[in-house]
Amino acid sequence: MSGIEKHCYKRYAIQPEWIYTSNQNQDLLDKHTVIINDGLIENIIPSEHFQRETVEYVFELHQSLLTPGLINNHTHAAMSFLKGISDDQQLQDWLEKTIWPAESKFLSSELVFDGAQLSCLEMLSSGITTFNDMYFYPDSTARAALNVGIRANIGLVFMDIKTNYATDFTDYLDKGFFFRDNFRDESLITTSLAPHAPYTVNDDSFLKIRTYADQLGLNIHCHIHETDWEIQDGLKNFGMRPIERLEKLGVLGPDFMGVHCVQMVDSDLSLIEKNQMHVISCPTSNLKLASGALPINDMIKKRIGLSIGSDSSASNNKISILEDLKLFSLLQRLDKKNDTFLSDKDLIDMVTINSANALNLSKQIGSIEVGKRADITAFDLSGYKTEPVYNPLSSLIYSGSSDCVDYVWVDGNLKFSKGMFSNNIDTESILEKIRLWQKKIK
Numbered sequence: 001m002s003g004i005e006k007h008c009y010k011r012y013a014i015q016p017e018w019i020y021t022s023n024q025n026q027d028l029l030d031k032h033t034v035i036i037n038d039g040l041i042e043n044i045i046p047s048e049h050f051q052r053e054t055v056e057y058v059f060e061l062h063q064s065l066l067t068p069g070l071i072n073n074h075t076h077a078a079m080s081f082l083k084g085i086s087d088d089q090q091l092q093d094w095l096e097k098t099i100w101p102a103e104s105k106f107l108s109s110e111l112v113f114d115g116a117q118l119s120c121l122e123m124l125s126s127g128i129t130t131f132n133d134m135y136f137y138p139d140s141t142a143r144a145a146l147n148v149g150i151r152a153n154i155g156l157v158f159m160d161i162k163t164n165y166a167t168d169f170t171d172y173l174d175k176g177f178f179f180r181d182n183f184r185d186e187s188l189i190t191t192s193l194a195p196h197a198p199y200t201v202n203d204d205s206f207l208k209i210r211t212y213a214d215q216l217g218l219n220i221h222c223h224i225h226e227t228d229w230e231i232q233d234g235l236k237n238f239g240m241r242p243i244e245r246l247e248k249l250g251v252l253g254p255d256f257m258g259v260h261c262v263q264m265v266d267s268d269l270s271l272i273e274k275n276q277m278h279v280i281s282c283p284t285s286n287l288k289l290a291s292g293a294l295p296i297n298d299m300i301k302k303r304i305g306l307s308i309g310s311d312s313s314a315s316n317n318k319i320s321i322l323e324d325l326k327l328f329s330l331l332q333r334l335d336k337k338n339d340t341f342l343s344d345k346d347l348i349d350m351v352t353i354n355s356a357n358a359l360n361l362s363k364q365i366g367s368i369e370v371g372k373r374a375d376i377t378a379f380d381l382s383g384y385k386t387e388p389v390y391n392p393l394s395s396l397i398y399s400g401s402s403d404c405v406d407y408v409w410v411d412g413n414l415k416f417s418k419g420m421f422s423n424n425i426d427t428e429s430i431l432e433k434i435r436l437w438q439k440k441i442k
């Protein structure tokens with residue numbers, strides 16, 4: 001595929017119909033212009049005060065909504081190579097009979113790079129400018145993200161299980177930190193510590209991870225309370241529920257991102273609240289693997305920080321996040337005791353500023369505010385699928401889809417526009433590699 005014409009402007013402006021800022025006041029602005037300078041949001045002004053001659057170029061986007069670039073807060077980007085390989089198993093069977101055997105046979109640095117590139121194309125073209133990942137060979141995922149031009153928080157994965165990637169905790173640690181050192185100068189790449197789950201990581205390893213998190217100021221990204229099987233495993237092997245075990249070990253805290261949190265009782269929720277943990281919900285994956293659904297209203301009552309992730313293509317099988325957001329909103333309405341629903345603004349915040357808060361990146365990204373990096377998505381809301389537009393956020397969440405994505409800027413650079421990636425990305429060669437993997441895996 002040939003690429004879009006390069007727009008390498010240092011100082012330019014974007015003039016959409018509406019801007020949803022995700023700022024603290026949840027401002028939805030009409031007829032405003034965003035001025036970008038050197039990758040930063042320099043100003044947001046009423047369009048009538050904008051002087052065209054002060055910038056090199058103006059993107060005039062009629063009937064378009066600008067939002068902060070979307071953040072997919074939980075992925076395993078490389079697993080796109082297993083998209084559609086099994087659609088009818090519960091989590092434990094899916095892992096033990098399908099995913100882990102396929103990984104042990106085929107997993108390599110090359111496969112992770114090729115799979116992650118495919119996911120990065122899907123995410124960027126869906127308006128996602130940052131993803132929060134956890135997988136083996138983190139350097140391959142980071143290279144894929146940089147190749148496509150998307151921002152990534154890469155989890156340094158830990159398991160007390162031997163895999164093709166690493167033999168034991170020390171090996172995971174050495175490889176993770178070697179990667180981190182090599183990528184420390186890449187402004188689009190940040191890292192966190194990613195113990196896979198309570199059932200694959202022992203107490204000693206969790207204690208070490210907490211120590212490293214404190215010493216290096218890194219977040220912890222961990223699956224937790226995903227299935228009833230996991231709870232029963234915790235009770236049988238440790239005599240307590242997994243989150244109780246992590247609390248006793250001192251692993252929980254405001255820097256802990258707990259993914260899933262489907263199997264919850266009141267005492268679990270109290271521990272999340274007490275530790276000011278961030279919770280990342282993956283509603284499509286949880287329903288597809290028959291794990292259950294997050295107790296949304298109980299968490300909202302406790303003012304727990306909530307954001308959304310797609311999980312991998314192997315359990316979703318789309319990682320465009322907007323569909324997960326709509327599903328999350330609809331799942332909230334299953335609770336008949338509750339008749340107060342999240343607003344459209346609250347929902348968009350869950351895939352923008354809330355995610356940035358969980359990642360500890362909210363000083364840089366997550367909202368359209370002066371001084372932040374220009375990670376911005378423009379959605380075209382014109383046409384018979386989305387009009388009339390009484391409320392652009394409603395049109396996006398409930399009528400729209402990733403098909404509405406028109407322009408995507410990452411760090412001020414235009415990376416996707418009108419269905420085309422910026423011209424250093426060879427999408428055909430990425431697809432060719434995936435087709436070769438598919439033949440081998442089949």
Ligand SMILES: [Zn+2]
Nearest residue numbers: 076223311312
């Ligand atoms: Zn996951």
